[in-house]
Amino acid sequence: MKTLLNVIWLVFGGFWLALGYFAAGILCCVLIITIPWGIASFRIAGYALWPFCRTVVDKPGGTGIASTLGNVIWILVAGIWIVIGHITTAVAMAITIIGIPLAIANIKMIPVSLMPLGKEIVPTNQPFVATYR
Template structure:
């Protein structure tokens, strides 16, 4: 079922969304000082291309002060606008019955799009390994 949803997602917006993140990543890498956001954009592009069967978690070991500061800058510069775009397209997708799972996937991307640093995208088939013992 995940594969069918991913193919439908790819055809109805996932490809364009992923290309947007790739272009943002290239721009960020060209500007050198914004390379961490460029790498995060490439990571999100892969997630935007094939979202079903994957989820976002916090990186083990904490994200650190640099990630928090970077996320604050990201929110102010681009994050809030990306979130507004995800919410708008999710509303448009949710109009049809077939689009409801796609809208949910779009909303599922909001946390990583809002604060990309310190996050990791993992397969939902992968068992969660806790760092706490």
């Protein structure tokens, strides 16, 4: 069932969403000082391609002051706009019955889109894999 939902997600918006995150990652990496956000954008792009068999967990060992400061800067510059986009898209997807799981996946992406530093994306059958490394 998750594979079917992932294919539907990919066709109805996941590809374009991932492409946007990938483009943002390239832009951030070109600007050198924003490379941490670029790497996070690439991570989110992979999550946006195939979200139904993965979940987001905190990285082991805490986030630290650098990640917290980076997340605050991200929220002010881009995070809030990305969240508004996810919410708007989720509302549009939830109009149809078949779009409800896709809307839920869009809402599920909000925490990592809002604060991407200090997060790790893991398979849903191993949600605690990050804590055992």
